[in-house]
Amino acid sequence: MKLGTTLAATAALTLLASSIALAADGKTYKIGAAVYGLKGQFMQNWVRELKEHPAVKDGTVQLTVFDGNYDALTQNNQIENMVTQRYDAILFVPIDTKAGVGTVKAAMSNDVVVIASNTKVADASVPYVGNDDVEGGRLQAQAMVDKLNGKGNVVIIQGPIGQSAQIDREKGELEVLGKHPDIKIIEKKTANWDRAQALTLTEDWLNAHPKGINGVIAQNDDMALGAVQALKSHGLTSKDVPVTSIDGMPDAIQAAKKDEVTTFLQDAQAQSQGALDVALRALAGKDYKPQSVIWERYAKDVKWADGTAKNYILPWVPVTNANADALYKQVSGGK
Amino acid sequence: MNAKTIAAPITTAPRSRLRLSLDRFGLPLVFILLCVVMAFSSEYFMTWRNWMDILRQTSINGILAVGMTYVILTKGIDLSVGSILAFAGLCSAMVATQGYGLLAAVSAGMFAGAMLGVVNGFMVANLSIPPFVATLGMLSIARGMTFILNDGSPITDLPDAYLALGIGKIGPIGVPIIIFAVVALIFWMVLRYTTYGRYVYAVGGNEKSARTSGIGVRKVMFSVYVVSGLLAGLAGVVLSARTTSALPQAGVSYELDAIAAVVIGGTSLSGGTGSIVGTLFGALLIGVINNGLNLLGVSSYYQQVAKGLIIVFAVLIDVWRKKKR
Numbered sequence: 001m002k003l004g005t006t007l008a009a010t011a012a013l014t015l016l017a018s019s020i021a022l023a024a025d026g027k028t029y030k031i032g033a034a035v036y037g038l039k040g041q042f043m044q045n046w047v048r049e050l051k052e053h054p055a056v057k058d059g060t061v062q063l064t065v066f067d068g069n070y071d072a073l074t075q076n077n078q079i080e081n082m083v084t085q086r087y088d089a090i091l092f093v094p095i096d097t098k099a100g101v102g103t104v105k106a107a108m109s110n111d112v113v114v115i116a117s118n119t120k121v122a123d124a125s126v127p128y129v130g131n132d133d134v135e136g137g138r139l140q141a142q143a144m145v146d147k148l149n150g151k152g153n154v155v156i157i158q159g160p161i162g163q164s165a166q167i168d169r170e171k172g173e174l175e176v177l178g179k180h181p182d183i184k185i186i187e188k189k190t191a192n193w194d195r196a197q198a199l200t201l202t203e204d205w206l207n208a209h210p211k212g213i214n215g216v217i218a219q220n221d222d223m224a225l226g227a228v229q230a231l232k233s234h235g236l237t238s239k240d241v242p243v244t245s246i247d248g249m250p251d252a253i254q255a256a257k258k259d260e261v262t263t264f265l266q267d268a269q270a271q272s273q274g275a276l277d278v279a280l281r282a283l284a285g286k287d288y289k290p291q292s293v294i295w296e297r298y299a300k301d302v303k304w305a306d307g308t309a310k311n312y313i314l315p316w317v318p319v320t321n322a323n324a325d326a327l328y329k330q331v332s333g334g335k
Numbered sequence: 336m337n338a339k340t341i342a343a344p345i346t347t348a349p350r351s352r353l354r355l356s357l358d359r360f361g362l363p364l365v366f367i368l369l370c371v372v373m374a375f376s377s378e379y380f381m382t383w384r385n386w387m388d389i390l391r392q393t394s395i396n397g398i399l400a401v402g403m404t405y406v407i408l409t410k411g412i413d414l415s416v417g418s419i420l421a422f423a424g425l426c427s428a429m430v431a432t433q434g435y436g437l438l439a440a441v442s443a444g445m446f447a448g449a450m451l452g453v454v455n456g457f458m459v460a461n462l463s464i465p466p467f468v469a470t471l472g473m474l475s476i477a478r479g480m481t482f483i484l485n486d487g488s489p490i491t492d493l494p495d496a497y498l499a500l501g502i503g504k505i506g507p508i509g510v511p512i513i514i515f516a517v518v519a520l521i522f523w524m525v526l527r528y529t530t531y532g533r534y535v536y537a538v539g540g541n542e543k544s545a546r547t548s549g550i551g552v553r554k555v556m557f558s559v560y561v562v563s564g565l566l567a568g569l570a571g572v573v574l575s576a577r578t579t580s581a582l583p584q585a586g587v588s589y590e591l592d593a594i595a596a597v598v599i600g601g602t603s604l605s606g607g608t609g610s611i612v613g614t615l616f617g618a619l620l621i622g623v624i625n626n627g628l629n630l631l632g633v634s635s636y637y638q639q640v641a642k643g644l645i646i647v648f649a650v651l652i653d654v655w656r657k658k659k660r
Contacts, residue, residue: 039584044487190635195578196585200392204629207385208377222582229579233391233502233509234384251491251580 029088029283030062031276034078036095036119037070040193041249042268043093046118048333049269050091053276054291061276072099079103082112089113089279091272097122097164113282117275119164127282129275129312131266133165136246136316137172137219143262144183144215147242151182152214155205157198157227158190159219166190169219169246186212191223198226206234218245221252224261248319250332257324264316265327270294274302274312281307361652362601362616369620373627380630387509393622394515395420395570395577397615399589400596401522402566404614405559407597408526409539410606411466413560415455416567417589418477421582423448424571425481428490428581431497440497441572448568449561451477456557470560474590481583491580501576511573518566523611535559539606595642596621599649620645 033050035043047065055061066082068075072095080103082090090107092114094100101123104114108125116128144154156173159166177183187205191198198218205213216231218224224245231241238260245252248265255261273292281288288307295304301315319327373380399416406413427444431437451473458469503510526532537545538555546552575581600617602609621642628638 038487039482041488187632189629189632194584195580195582196395196574199578200625201629203388203392204385204626207379207382207388207626208630208632210379225580226578229502229577233388251489254491 027284028060028062029280030064030086031089031091031279032064032066032078032082032087033091033093033272034066034068034075034082035093036068036075038065038067039070042247042266043118045268045331045333046093046272050272050276052269053273055276055280061280068093068095070095072096075100076103079107083107083110087112088283089115091275091279092116092121092126093118094121095119095163113279115275115279115282117271124310127278127310127312129278129314130271131314131316133168134172134175135313136264136266137169137174138176139172139264139316139318140169140217140244140246140262141173141176143244143264144217144242145176145180147244147262148183148215150180153184153186153209153212154215154217155187155202155213156185156189157201157216157218157223158188159223160192161190166219173217173219191218191226193220193222195222195226195229198223199230200226202227202230203233206230206236213241215241216243218243221245221247221249221261221263224263225251225255228255228260246316248317248327248331250328253319253324253328253331256319257321257328259321263319265319265331266316267294267297267314268331270298270314274314278307278312362599362613362620366616366620366623369623369627373623373630377627377630380627383507385626385630387507387512389619389622389626390512390515391509391577392626393618394509394511395574396589396592396596396621397515397618398518398566398570398573399593400600400614400618401519401611402563403590403593403597404600404602404609404611405522405526405535405562406466407539407594407602407604408535408606408609409556409559410542410604411459411539411556411559412470412594412604413455413563413567414467414470414590415451415473415477416563416570416593417586418474418481419448419451419564419567420571420574420586420589421584422451422477422481422484422571423568424575424581424585425484425490425583427568427572428493428497428575429485431493432490434494437494437496437500441500441569444572445565445568448571449565452561452564452567453557455564456560459560460553460557485583487583489580489582490575493576493579493581498576498579500573501578511577514569514573518569519611519615522562522566526611531555531558536607539608541607592621595646598646598653601649601653603653604650617649 035047038044056063066078068078075095079090090112092104097120100121104121104126107114114126116126118130120128158170177185186209189201191201202216216227218227224243227243228238231237244262246264248263252261252263256263274294277290277292290304298314302312379385403413423444426447427440430443431440455470455473458464459466500510505513526535534550534555537550538552542552574585596617597614598604599620600613602613624641625638
């Protein structure tokens with residue numbers, strides 16, 4: 001009951017606030033965000049941060065979020081619907097780089113601005129704001145090489161085979177590991193981004209290679225945390241067998257603080273808010289000034305460049321003891 | 336129908352004894368054979384540590400499969416166990432992180448699971464919704480509720496006493512294995528030695544004659560979904576302790592492995608015949624296949640094919656058995 005009243009009050013206030021903003025400015029934009037799925041924490045953060053963008057908060061942008069439910073067809077239908085409903089712009093986080101190309105092109109030819117975020121659309125004309133998964137793979141592999149001083153047996157826990165993030169991350173990993181002939185990949189198998197599956201898989205590997213595994217490369221944080229658990233159950237720690245991953249989820253940042261994993265953060269806020277700024281620049285014209293704090297945060301690595309560049313590649317931030325607390329606060333929404 | 340059942344015992348008596356022994360020992364034989372093959376293929380298969388891992392890995396699916404056995408014995412199906420598991424895991428973890436102690440946390444998880452089971456049971460027994468549809472609905476509802484519960488985020492920082500349920504040991508044996516063993520023992524005894532257990536078989540074997548002989552068919556049908564929900568809740572607690580956090584996306588498609596274990600274990604999808612012991616072997620067989628193929632470094636693609644083939648053959652044997660009768 002109390003919650004209901006609070007919600008109603010918040011809704012009323014939001015409406016009021018946005019109508020004031022409308023009155024002041026006049027021009028509003030209808031923008032849709034089509035994300036591949038909202039079951040994982042990363043995309044939830046992505047959406048939460050998007051809603052915190054100043055232009056969404058002041059009502060300039062009327063935002064609708066579509067959950068693609070991890071299905072390329074669902075996403076295509078959602079984009080087609082947005083075109084029919086005359087959305088001004090679409091922020092697109094595809095489940096697959098190639099699956100949405102046709103629909104995206106159709107949307108663009110209907111004068112809908114499309115910006116890809118987090119995962120690229122395999123078409124050079126679609127601007128992209130996000131991290132480079134190949135680079136992420138390189139970084140985590142390099143971290144492993146450094147931990148092992150260039151020598152040892154490693155295992156790779158893969159994401160769902162064929163998904164863009166899995167393919168790209170692995171490409172980067174193999175590229176780096178290929179330069180170090182003394183590092184051998186003795187096992188490689190998927191755990192589908194899933195912690196419980198990675199736990200089982202790592203346990204079995206530890207049985208198959210007693211004392212033969214020197215490092216675990218997991219293609220995302222959840223699987224890395226599963227591997228850490230398996231090591232513990234076999235009486236090992238990450239000092240004996242280091243674990244590296246990428247993403248920078250809250251759990252993993254905590255684990256990194258305890259030196260259980262080495263991970264690199266991709267900034268959900270930078271991806272979603274950055275993409276919205278680029279979309280607004282395309283809609284509002286060259287006088288538009290980006291409003292998100294992220295351009296300042298990454299000023300060293302990413303240039304706004306009048307908002308018309310095709311690629312805004314964000315840096316992977318190494319999680320260290322020193323920045324863990326601040327990053328945790330950032331990715332958990334201040335909770 | 337009647338004439339057949341009268342005539343059958345005379346002509347097939349000796350054969351049926353042979354068949355009975357195949358029914359009873361067929362699966363254990365396959366299981367032992369597989370273990371022998373594995374032992375020769377990998378020197379690490381027959382190690383104590385590996386077996387402890389196999390049993391621990393099997394425990395979650397095993398607990399689910401025990402509940403699923405009850406449901407399938409009544410000719411039902413419960414597709415919602417994976418979602419209930421996630422929901423219960425989150426409920427339990429929430430109580431644990433509020434500092435209410437281990438007993439309260441575990442009870443909360445099991446209670447949450449049982450309550451969703453009550454809803455399933457009500458839909459099936461009282462509203463006469465086909466089990467497949469009712470629990471398919473619950474699969475989606477419970478998953479959605481899991482995401483609503485904590486806004487889609489996992490619950491971490493669980494207290495050590497709670498984590499012990501997943502990663503602790505009593506003597507040399509992991510706690511999940513002990514929980515699994517206790518669950519299997521209790522529900523095996525109930526099914527085998529109580530009147531209620533016989534009712535479960537009777538309802539699945541022939542609903543009409545069960546009804547005419549005065550069994551509360553609805554009550555029994557209702558109850559098996561509560562059992563399944565309760566055990567899914569317990570499995571959710573153990574899983575969250577094992578992965579050191581309650582994840583809202585945990586347990587997706589676990590219902591399939593649980594059903595597979597039951598079916599491989601010889602419980603008929605058309606109800607009335609089957610056993611917990613069979614289910615245990617079914618669950619272990621899946622566990623050994625997964626473990627074995629991981630040890631041998633076989634790609635997960637083949638793993639899926641192997642599991643699928645075994646399920647199909649298990650049901651095929653069931654079909655043959657029925658035809659002969």
